[in-house]
Amino acid sequence: GLFGVPELSCPEGFQAAQDKALQESEQLVQKACSAPPGPETVMIFDQLSDALCRVADLADFVKIAHPDFAFREAAEEACRNIGTVVEKLNTDVELCQSLRRLLADEVVMSSLDPETRRVAELFMFDFEISGIHLDEEKRKKAVNLNVRILDLCNEFLTGAHLPNKIDKHVLPEHIRYNFTAEGNYLQVAGLHADCPDDLVREAAYKIFLYPNAEQLSRLEELLASRNSLAQLVGYDTFAHRALQGTMAKNPETVTQFLEKLSEQLSKRTQKDFEMMTKMKMKLNPQNSKLMPWDHPYYSGVLRAERYNIDPGLYCPFFSLGACMEGLNSLFSQLLGISLYAEQTQRGEVWSEDVRKLAVVHETEGLLGYIYCDFFQRPDKPHQDCHFTVRGGRLRENGEYQLPVVVLMLSLPHSTRGSPTLLSPGMMENLFHEMGHAMHSMLGRTRYQHVTGTRCPTDFAEVPSILMEYFANDYRVVNQFARHYKTGQPLPKNMVSRLCESKKVCAAADMQLQVFYAALDQIYHGKHPLKKSTTDILKETQEKVYGLPYVPNTAWQLRFSHLVGYGAKYYSYLMSRAVASMVWKQCFAQDPFDRAMGERYRREMLAHGGGKEPILMVQGMLQKSPSVEDFVDALVSDLDQDFETFIMDS
Numbered sequence: 001g002l003f004g005v006p007e008l009s010c011p012e013g014f015q016a017a018q019d020k021a022l023q024e025s026e027q028l029v030q031k032a033c034s035a036p037p038g039p040e041t042v043m044i045f046d047q048l049s050d051a052l053c054r055v056a057d058l059a060d061f062v063k064i065a066h067p068d069f070a071f072r073e074a075a076e077e078a079c080r081n082i083g084t085v086v087e088k089l090n091t092d093v094e095l096c097q098s099l100r101r102l103l104a105d106e107v108v109m110s111s112l113d114p115e116t117r118r119v120a121e122l123f124m125f126d127f128e129i130s131g132i133h134l135d136e137e138k139r140k141k142a143v144n145l146n147v148r149i150l151d152l153c154n155e156f157l158t159g160a161h162l163p164n165k166i167d168k169h170v171l172p173e174h175i176r177y178n179f180t181a182e183g184n185y186l187q188v189a190g191l192h193a194d195c196p197d198d199l200v201r202e203a204a205y206k207i208f209l210y211p212n213a214e215q216l217s218r219l220e221e222l223l224a225s226r227n228s229l230a231q232l233v234g235y236d237t238f239a240h241r242a243l244q245g246t247m248a249k250n251p252e253t254v255t256q257f258l259e260k261l262s263e264q265l266s267k268r269t270q271k272d273f274e275m276m277t278k279m280k281m282k283l284n285p286q287n288s289k290l291m292p293w294d295h296p297y298y299s300g301v302l303r304a305e306r307y308n309i310d311p312g313l314y315c316p317f318f319s320l321g322a323c324m325e326g327l328n329s330l331f332s333q334l335l336g337i338s339l340y341a342e343q344t345q346r347g348e349v350w351s352e353d354v355r356k357l358a359v360v361h362e363t364e365g366l367l368g369y370i371y372c373d374f375f376q377r378p379d380k381p382h383q384d385c386h387f388t389v390r391g392g393r394l395r396e397n398g399e400y401q402l403p404v405v406v407l408m409l410s411l412p413h414s415t416r417g418s419p420t421l422l423s424p425g426m427m428e429n430l431f432h433e434m435g436h437a438m439h440s441m442l443g444r445t446r447y448q449h450v451t452g453t454r455c456p457t458d459f460a461e462v463p464s465i466l467m468e469y470f471a472n473d474y475r476v477v478n479q480f481a482r483h484y485k486t487g488q489p490l491p492k493n494m495v496s497r498l499c500e501s502k503k504v505c506a507a508a509d510m511q512l513q514v515f516y517a518a519l520d521q522i523y524h525g526k527h528p529l530k531k532s533t534t535d536i537l538k539e540t541q542e543k544v545y546g547l548p549y550v551p552n553t554a555w556q557l558r559f560s561h562l563v564g565y566g567a568k569y570y571s572y573l574m575s576r577a578v579a580s581m582v583w584k585q586c587f588a589q590d591p592f593d594r595a596m597g598e599r600y601r602r603e604m605l606a607h608g609g610g611k612e613p614i615l616m617v618q619g620m621l622q623k624s625p626s627v628e629d630f631v632d633a634l635v636s637d638l639d640q641d642f643e644t645f646i647m648d649s
Contacts, residue, residue: 001347002071003058003371003389003404009347011074017055018078022085024051033094037102039112042120042447045099046393048089049123050401050448054390056082061387061406065373065380066350087146090130091139099124115610119447122245122609129241131233138232145229152222153563159215160560163189166207175200193296198284205293209553211534216557219533226566227527239524242567246456247574247613251521253627254570258518260631261573262544265514268507268638269546275302276505292547295512299505307501314498315421317481317490320374320411323427326480327434330470334597335442336362342369351377353413359441368392368403368441375420376410384409384429386436386453386464393448403452405440407433419484424498428471435467436460442601443608455609457568459616461575462582463605469583472499476591499641506638510573515545517570519556524567577630578617580637585621 007013007020028048035041055078062075089095102108103124109117127133131142165185168176178200179186192204226238235241239251248254273290276298281288283301290298303309324339331337342356349356349371357370371389385408392403409430414420422430439460440452453460470476474495481490519540523529529536537556538549556562561569582604586596603619618624 002062002350004345004348005058008058011068011070014055014059014074014078018081021051021055021082025085025089029089029092029095032098035098037098037105037108039108039116041098041102042112042116042123043396045123046119046447046449047396050391050393052082052086053448056086057387057391058389061389062350065406065408067377067379068350071350083150087130087143090126091132091143093132096124096127096132099127115446115450115607118610118612119449122449125244129233129244131229133234134232142229142232145225145232149222149225149229152218152225156215156218156222157560157563159212159218160558162212163187164207164210164212171203172199175203178204191293193293194300195297198280198287198294201293201297202291205291206550206553209550209555209558211552211554212557216533216554219557219562222562223523223529223533224527226524237525237527239521239567242524245612246568246571247458247578247617248570249614251525251567254517254521257574257627257630258514258521258544258570260627261634262511262514262518264631264635265507265511268635269511272299272505272508273546276508279305290547292541292545292550295505295508295547299508303501303504306504307497309424309498309501311423311425314424314490314494316418316483316485318422318424318427319418319484320414320420320422322480322482322484323422323430326476327431329479330476330592331438332362333592334594335438335601336594337367337438337441338362339370351375353377359437366402367444368405370437370441371404371406373406374409374411375413380410381408382410384433386433386440388440388452388454391448391451391454392440392444393451394446400444401448403440403444405437405452407437409433421484428468431467431471432464435464438467439463439605439608442605444606445608445610447610450607450609452608455607456613457565458571458574459578459609459613461572462578462617465576465579466582466587469579469587470591472502473591496641503638503640510634510638512545513573515541516559516561517573518544519559520562520565520567520569523556523562573634574630577633578625580633581625581629582620584633 001008001013005013005017007017025048028044028051032041032044032048035044059075059078059082063072063079066072066075099120102120112120130146131139134142165182165187168181168184168186171179171186175197176186178192178195178197179188181187188204188207190204191208192200195201195204223238230236230238230241233241237251239254243250243254248257276294277288277290279298279301280290280294328339331339338360340358340360342358344354344356351373353375355372355374357372359367359370361367387406387408388403389406390401390404393401395401409426411420411422411426436453443450443452443455445451472495474492477495478489478492482488483490519537522536522540523533531539533556534554537554541547541549565571582600586600587593590596600620604616607616614624
């Protein structure tokens with residue numbers, strides 16, 4: 001069966017696995033309600049969470065990635081059913097009472113270790129944001145709002161990716177071939193951001209972002225429903241609810257972070273826009289005003305012109321085998337961990353090119369398994385991601401339940417003449433996703449509820465972004481980058497050029513992220529919103545980003561991150577700031593420093609979500625960073641490296 005789960009040898013098995021989980025959860029609910037308040041209460045809650053997550057997490061992955069439609073459909077159904085049960089449990093008054101009795105018992109609470117206390121509080125938080133403390137009628141309202149929000153999220157996601165159609169005669173004949181024809185219509189399915197023809201990018205931008213009335217009303221209803229739910233359960237805004245327990249703690253801190261960052265970036269961003277405008281004038285003299293569809297294209301042109309970093313020059317040095325060797329060697333030096341390929345049983349994997357790795361520590365033995373689903377196949381989504389399939393936890397019998405994760409990438413297959421070769425971007429993504437996987441393997445918590453990457457969003461990206469710093473360091477790359485034919489190492493100046501090229505227009509790129517994050521905060525801030533979502537977009541774009549708003553466009557209707565990262569889009573920037581500080585302070589001098597590797601494991605990875613994130617950061621940096629520190633870390637990363645500059649000159 002899939003992942004070695006015997007029931008899952010066929011799609012129908014999902015029903016059996018789900019029934020088994022629901023039966024187990026019913027028994028645990030009864031057990032929780034009758035147990036006296038004590039550490040066992042938290043243990044039972046965690047077992048309950050584990051019983052449901054073992055099916056739901058696995059199904060979450062299968063519904064996206066399995067090549068067989070019947071498996072995908074069965075997994076989707078299991079997700080829905082378990083989701084409904086979780087919603088019900090989150091509003092089960094009797095179950096909540098058993099936890100409340102524990103939290104109210106000061107003597108017992110003071111005898112619990114910090115992790116158990118935190119997990120008890122996190123479970124209580126789940127109850128509270130579902131409106132458990134409300135009267136029957138309001139509680140029903142909260143459940144209905146939750147269900148409606150889930151549906152709106154799915155509808156909004158689907159709408160965000162739907163192509164727009166236009167009568168082909170509207171577009172000049174010479175650019176029509178860029179779009180898919182359907183009878184008399186052309187389909188525009190994206191922004192064509194890399195197309196050298198300014199007109200194609202302009203047309204794609206205006207057509208793809210043309211407002212769709214249904215999608216607009218979905219977004220408005222989603223934002224209003226989130227706000228109603230947050231207020232119903234006692235928060236000022238949805239952002240206040242979403243940021244509870246995060247590193248930022250509240251929307252005021254996030255706004256302060258974004259404003260200070262914007263202030264520090266403004267001069268550099270202006271410079272970047274000036275450089276792009278000059279380049280546009282050179283290539284297109286009759287129309288040189290810089291527009292939003294120009295930014296990604298011209299920053300790429302500047303990068304290529306200044307540093308000549310054609311991916312084709314780099315790929316031969318980054319065969320998949322070499323990159324995996326590089327990761328293995330890095331983990332072994334830093335953390336005493338090795339990756340071993342394991343044979344899979346029949347039916348254990350969903351595609352024959354999936355590889356299973358055992359993660360083994362030199363003294364602690366087997367830590368868990370990583371399934372590598374690395375290659376392109378039809379119907380496979382194109383995003384690179386990390387899935388928890390089973391969380392780690394200490395079982396009742398004293399054994400440790402080993403974590404199981406999947407890393408999904410979309411790499412090209414090897415050919416007869418050459419192995420799978422990665423572009424620098426793919427190599428960096430592989431390191432990024434492996435950062436998540438190591439967090440899952442080393443976040444060996446007692447409780448499954450806080451294992452590995454089950455931690456606040458603005459901390460979850462720190463281990464993965466930190467790995468990007470390793471992937472961009474010559475000392476690390478030099479250990480594994482070898483030409484697959486000649487075995488020659490990648491020259492140092494090629495690595496330096498690559499790193500410096502990433503700084504070209506990086507301020508403008510970061511400013512764009514600040515704009516998205518600011519927009520997300522306003523949408524999830526005080527309601528009713530002062531203006532329409534499109535007017536807010538226009539105002540924020542002109543104030544925070546600086547390139548003009550284009551009339552009759554509504555970029556926010558394509559902002560799919562509003563679903564998974566509602567009020568938390570800033571997380572990526574804040575995680576990058578922390579990763580940057582950890583890199584500079586702890587690893588920049590010696591990326592293979594074992595003592596630092598151990599400190600990193602002990603202070604940051606080992607706790608999963610079982611410790612407050614800012615305390616983990618303090619433990620690692622040995623000081624408490626301020627908002628200004630975060631901003632300085634991000635801005636100092638934009639400075640050019642003097643040595644490379646001299647070498648290249």
